[in-house]
Amino acid sequence: MKLPRMTLDPLWLALPALLTLVYVGTLVQYPLDFWYHVTTGRATATSGTIVDRDNFTHTIAGQPVTNQDWAAQVATYALYRAGGFPLVQFAAGLLYAAAMAVTTAGAWWRARDPRIAAGMALGALALALSNFGIRPQAISLLLFAVELLVLWQCGDRWWSVVVVLLVEILWSNTHGAFPLGIVLPGLFSTAAAWNAWRNGGWHALATARGLRCYAIATLLAMAAAFCNPHPGQTLDYVFGVTSRATQRGIGEWMPVSWGSPSGIVLLLSLLAAVAIVAMRRKSMQPIELLLLVVFGVGAVGVQRMMVWWGMAMALALAPHVAALLAAWSGSRVLSPEESRAVRASAASPVSFGMLLVLAAAVAMSTPWTRAYNPLLPPAKRQAHANDDPYAVVDFLRQSGYRGRAFNPLEWGACLTWFCDPGIKVFIDGRVDFFPDRVWNDYATIGNAGRGWEELLRQYGVELVVWNQQLSEKLPTALARSSRWKNVYQDHLATVYVLAR
Numbered sequence: 475m476k477l478p479r480m481t482l483d484p485l486w487l488a489l490p491a492l493l494t495l496v497y498v499g500t501l502v503q504y505p506l507d508f509w510y511h512v513t514t515g516r517a518t519a520t521s522g523t524i525v526d527r528d529n530f531t532h533t534i535a536g537q538p539v540t541n542q543d544w545a546a547q548v549a550t551y552a553l554y555r556a557g558g559f560p561l562v563q564f565a566a567g568l569l570y571a572a573a574m575a576v577t578t579a580g581a582w583w584r585a586r587d588p589r590i591a592a593g594m595a596l597g598a599l600a601l602a603l604s605n606f607g608i609r610p611q612a613i614s615l616l617l618f619a620v621e622l623l624v625l626w627q628c629g630d631r632w633w634s635v636v637v638v639l640l641v642e643i644l645w646s647n648t649h650g651a652f653p654l655g656i657v658l659p660g661l662f663s664t665a666a667a668w669n670a671w672r673n674g675g676w677h678a679l680a681t682a683r684g685l686r687c688y689a690i691a692t693l694l695a696m697a698a699a700f701c702n703p704h705p706g707q708t709l710d711y712v713f714g715v716t717s718r719a720t721q722r723g724i725g726e727w728m729p730v731s732w733g734s735p736s737g738i739v740l741l742l743s744l745l746a747a748v749a750i751v752a753m754r755r756k757s758m759q760p761i762e763l764l765l766l767v768v769f770g771v772g773a774v775g776v777q778r779m780m781v782w783w784g785m786a787m788a789l790a791l792a793p794h795v796a797a798l799l800a801a802w803s804g805s806r807v808l809s810p811e812e813s814r815a816v817r818a819s820a821a822s823p824v825s826f827g828m829l830l831v832l833a834a835a836v837a838m839s840t841p842w843t844r845a846y847n848p849l850l851p852p853a854k855r856q857a858h859a860n861d862d863p864y865a866v867v868d869f870l871r872q873s874g875y876r877g878r879a880f881n882p883l884e885w886g887a888c889l890t891w892f893c894d895p896g897i898k899v900f901i902d903g904r905v906d907f908f909p910d911r912v913w914n915d916y917a918t919i920g921n922a923g924r925g926w927e928e929l930l931r932q933y934g935v936e937l938v939v940w941n942q943q944l945s946e947k948l949p950t951a952l953a954r955s956s957r958w959k960n961v962y963q964d965h966l967a968t969v970y971v972l973a974r
Contacts, residue, residue, distance in 0.1 A: 515551025
């Protein structure tokens with residue numbers, strides 16, 4: 475059978491998205507945010523109303539809460555009911571892959587070279603690896619990539635304003651990064667205003683069509699940010715999450731450690747960007763510089779911003795990388811027609827075979843098939859991380875224990891999903907919702923600090939479920955106390971109940 479002739483172009487352009495699917499499909503991590511979102515989605519779906527008060531803990535029970543991600547939570551719950559955690563993980567992989575595909579398309583549109591587009595997108599992928607959790611951020615990345623591409627490619631057309639509006643409405647109901655949907659058109663507006671003023675003075679500001687589109691898109695995005703069930707808490711939610719998470723030292727909200735793999739990748743990307751800007755400063759557009767500065771500074775300050783920096787950098791620098799490579803090779807930049815002709819002359823059935831091999835790798839790296847993939851290490855073939863508390867959950871459900879529990883925040887939402895309403899947890903991963911008093915008491919008890927036992931009594935705790943890998947101080951103190959009885963123990967968890 476004669477194989478169809480094709481170039482390597484499709485392989486290059488598909489590579490970032492396919493590698494993203496492989497990575498997310500074989501990702502093994504404790505799904506911290508996942509259980510909270512699926513639990514809240516269940517509560518919303520079954521009650522028919524968006525959860526606006528805490529129903530899961532005994533420390534902030536009845537306190538008003540903001541579920542900005544309500545639409546993503548309902549979707550997560552629906553997926554979980556249909557296919558369990560594997561289906562949710564696969565759906566997240568598709569969203570992340572789609573975001574990388576859009577980023578690749580944007581880089582290709584700006585550089586007109588599939589290899590450069592793939593290289594820039596792979597750089598964005600490397601910067602995003604630490605942010606690929608199974609949570610609503612997956613859709614957030616796709617919305618960011620779509621809005622960035624539309625603003626850059628079609629920002630002077632009125633229909634782009636409609637796209638920005640619809641994206642921001644969806645964004646403000648699915649993930650807390652929705653302010654970026656305002657930042658993007660705001661940056662394009664600023665750059666367009668600078669270009670108009672520089673080329674035609676103040677009069678040009680009033681007549682520049684592109685500027686009008688960007689400015690209107692910015693205003694509509696600001697209005698759309700409040701098109702959610704909690705418009706009065708929109709700003710409080712954003713600032714509350716960022717400030718409290720930073721104050722409490724949550725890793726992803728802290729600056730990246732420069733000696734870590736993520737820190738090294740970030741440093742290399744920043745150095746490369748600075749070098750390219752220095753060599754191409756006369757050709758840089760204002761919007762390119764704005765995107766690099768704003769998102770570069772954000773990535774340095776907050777680890778969670780690295781993913782946005784990667785996607786913005788890919789589009790901003792792609793044409794300049796293409797120009798530099800052409801200059802270093804001593805050749806001129808080919809037109810799109812010339813580039814296609816050159817690549818068509820190098821067409822080979824081998825390219826088709828390589829694409830099939832990569833597709834097979836993706837097929838064997840899904841949440842359902844990875845257990846049978848001989849190329850994956852054993853740790854990558856399992857469905858869940860080794861610190862998942864499923865054994866202790868089974869014990870609690872079979873034993874019938876009920877009441878108020880003290881638990882690690884990482885396990886709070888999981889215990890709620892499996893054991894609520896019989897067991898009410900002390901805390902879960904919503905670090906921004908818990909007041910300082912509860913947070914400080916959580917730290918004191920978890921470290922068996924002064925007065926830990928009295929604090930448990932004040933909170934009415936009857937059950938302690940603890941991860942021994944976090945700290946042995948609390949289990950040691952419980953074992954020494956006559957008020958507590960050990961009823962469960964394994965390599966990971968320990969359970970103590972009040973002695974009767």
